[in-house]
Amino acid sequence: MKINAVWHKAHLMPKNPTLEQRITWHIEHTKECGCREIPPKLQEEIRKWK
Protein backbone atom coordinates (compact mmCIF):
# COMPACT_ATOMS: atom_id res chain seq x y z
CA MET A 1 0.00 0.00 0.00
CA LYS A 2 1.05 3.56 -0.65
CA ILE A 3 2.26 5.88 2.06
CA ASN A 4 -0.03 8.79 2.87
CA ALA A 5 2.68 11.39 3.44
CA VAL A 6 0.18 14.18 4.04
CA TRP A 7 -1.43 12.23 6.86
CA HIS A 8 1.95 11.42 8.39
CA LYS A 9 2.97 15.07 8.39
CA ALA A 10 -0.23 15.98 10.19
CA HIS A 11 -0.01 13.07 12.64
CA LEU A 12 3.48 12.82 14.01
CA MET A 13 3.95 10.28 16.76
CA PRO A 14 4.92 12.04 20.02
CA LYS A 15 8.51 11.55 21.20
CA ASN A 16 7.60 9.41 24.21
CA PRO A 17 4.08 8.26 23.45
CA THR A 18 1.89 6.69 26.08
CA LEU A 19 0.29 3.36 25.25
CA GLU A 20 -2.98 5.18 24.69
CA GLN A 21 -1.33 7.59 22.24
CA ARG A 22 0.29 4.75 20.32
CA ILE A 23 -2.96 2.83 20.08
CA THR A 24 -4.90 5.89 18.95
CA TRP A 25 -2.21 6.73 16.41
CA HIS A 26 -2.18 3.24 14.93
CA ILE A 27 -5.96 2.98 14.74
CA GLU A 28 -6.13 6.28 12.86
CA HIS A 29 -3.11 5.29 10.80
CA THR A 30 -4.61 2.05 9.49
CA LYS A 31 -7.67 3.98 8.34
CA GLU A 32 -5.67 6.57 6.44
CA CYS A 33 -2.46 4.89 5.37
CA GLY A 34 -1.17 1.41 4.65
CA CYS A 35 2.58 1.91 4.88
CA ARG A 36 2.89 -0.38 7.88
CA GLU A 37 0.82 -2.68 10.02
CA ILE A 38 0.09 -2.50 13.72
CA PRO A 39 2.81 -4.44 15.57
CA PRO A 40 1.45 -7.74 16.97
CA LYS A 41 2.23 -6.67 20.54
CA LEU A 42 0.21 -3.51 20.11
CA GLN A 43 -2.65 -5.44 18.50
CA GLU A 44 -2.78 -7.49 21.67
CA GLU A 45 -3.00 -4.33 23.76
CA ILE A 46 -5.78 -3.02 21.53
CA ARG A 47 -7.76 -6.21 22.08
CA LYS A 48 -7.43 -5.78 25.85
CA TRP A 49 -8.30 -2.13 25.56
CA LYS A 50 -11.63 -2.52 23.80
Ligand SMILES: [Zn+2]
Ligand atom coordinates in the same frame (compact mmCIF):
# COMPACT_ATOMS: atom_id res chain seq x y z
ZN1 LIG B 1 1.72 5.27 7.17
